[in-house]
Amino acid sequence: MAEMMAQGKEPEILFWVGCAGSFDERAQRITRDICKILSHVGISFAVLGTEEACTGDPAKRAGNEFLFQMQAMMNIQVLNGYNIKKIVTGCPHCFNTIKNEYPGLGGNYEVIHHTQLIQQLIDEGKLKAEGGESFKGKRITYHDPCYLGRGNDVYEAPRKALEVLDADLVEMKRCRSNGLCCGAGGAQMFKEPEKGNKDINIERMSDVLESKATVVAAACPFCMTMLRDGVKLSEKEKEIEVLDIAEITARANGL
């Protein structure tokens, strides 16, 4: 972003990568695929790079409002400094926080999640599912991230992105507004779970197995981690693949 600014250019959209997308090795692949999609359709975009910092989401959900607002105000300063108008995020938690909680602190942007961008591009005819890997007939199920689905009522966009694949799409028993959490939200990602009789991602695996899907589509880097751990612990790594909607889209288009 700093480079673009120096060249006097303004990007159409800012890609908010998020901490998982920046540091988590598995999520970095999703980040790169989102970039490939943006380049493929010719959207000029920028990232903040080292100027980006945690939105404060995990701090806020854990009750640390001070830390959240510190992060939020510093990020808003950077975003407003670059005159950012439109943001696409790679993570539903960043999406929710910037879209819903930043305006009250002076950060007003048009914020979309990457699955919404993919849906828009498909609707506009700019993105198809051709020239790459065929998902035809593959049994795919979609896991709703809480902060995209229930949190912000985004249920259709990720599904639209899968519909173009001509795959065998199945829903899990608990889906859409009834979707079961992966277990990572509310800062659970950063702590051990409380005592119980099983982990939440194992409970979610029973839905995945029941659906008989061979691909679980995710739209959140934390869900990705939890679902992959669930697949590993169920010893289904050979049968079931967990892929982000962005990865599926990139693969289907040979990017």
Add this chain to the structure above:
Amino acid sequence: MIGQVIFIIILAAAIYLFSKNVGKIRRNILLGRDTDRSDNPAERWKTMAKIALGQTKMTKRPFAAVMHFFIYVGFIIINIEVLEILIDGVFGSHRIFSAPLGGLYNLLIGGFEFLAVLVLVACFTFLIRRNIGHLKRFSGVEMTSWPKSDANYILIIEILLMTAFLTMNAADHKLQLLNFGHYIKAGSFPVSNLIGPLLPDSANSLETIERGCWWFHIIGILAFLNYLPYSKHFHILLAFPNTYYSNLNPKGKFTNMASVTNEVKAMLDPSFVPESTGEIARFGAKDVTDLTWKNLMEAYTCTECGRCTSVCPANQTGKLLSPRKIMMDTRDRIAEVGNNLDKNGKDYKDDKSLLDNYITREELWACTTCNACVEACPVNINPLEIITEMRRYIVMEESQAPNSLNNMFGNVENNGAPWKYSQADRFNWKE
């Protein structure tokens, strides 16, 4: 005449007692912190019409929805009959609506009878589901003997009221056929007709039965009215204001604390002078009076159906957290605080609080903030808000977050990411 006097005394006493107890609940709710829910009245009326009146969120469980609908419609429509009974009771008349309504009256009474049967069917089904079917949703640590009895009392009272109503009609109808006394020919009795043969044929016995059921029915209703403020059944009233004052924002949006904004702004900009917010409040919630009046209204609205707990990922995997318990604890505690006020004056403080004495930290930290409980509640109750407020207290007032979360806070503060990575490495994903 003496009957009228007794009736008026009972009615007045029932209304007085009920208003007094509702007044107490209102006072208790207003012990909560202020929150503004006065915006967008059009949207609010719409939400109330849809969720409370239209019961749209009940449909997620179709069987329970249909059964509940029987009782709901029965309750609302049979109230027209209760109005007639009240007027008859005060003026000593009998079936006063029959003359002005004419043919419509027959239709109404016949309709009420069918509704009464549907209510009976639903109540029996619910009793069986609770006590013989042992539906998982109706058990759990918070479902101790009082909540279980409360549910059964409600169903049994409704069954008794409907039975008295039908028996009264059956006796009335037989008396009408005998051309006895003031029992004018009015109403149609498609259901109570069938009970008729079970009743004696003597006019005097029939009159005793009719009067007995009439008094039992109306006194029963007035007693039930006064049971409401002590019961989970209070939802039949509070469901309406509670949905009117619903949170209209996306569920993912948590409140930004204005008190924190002031401090953070002052920290980032030393020249910033915060607007005075008046009282110095505590960050987050330790006790019920730190919650908003809306949180407390929700606690009184909860009818303990357990839809929230049955979809809670933490609860389903055996953790202590149960969103229903959060609401029930909040109600028990605010009722206790209210009773203390009544007994010991407004400055009295006991040494208990919602945190620790009612809700444990283990419960609070098990929440994934997934909003499943909020989504599931048929009357838009939000247990997550209470959980978040209590976490805020633990973190910001006590600094007692679990260690792993303190590490995460430290990382966010120092490295701008919840993990221990350097900010300088943030762009390393770019191959």
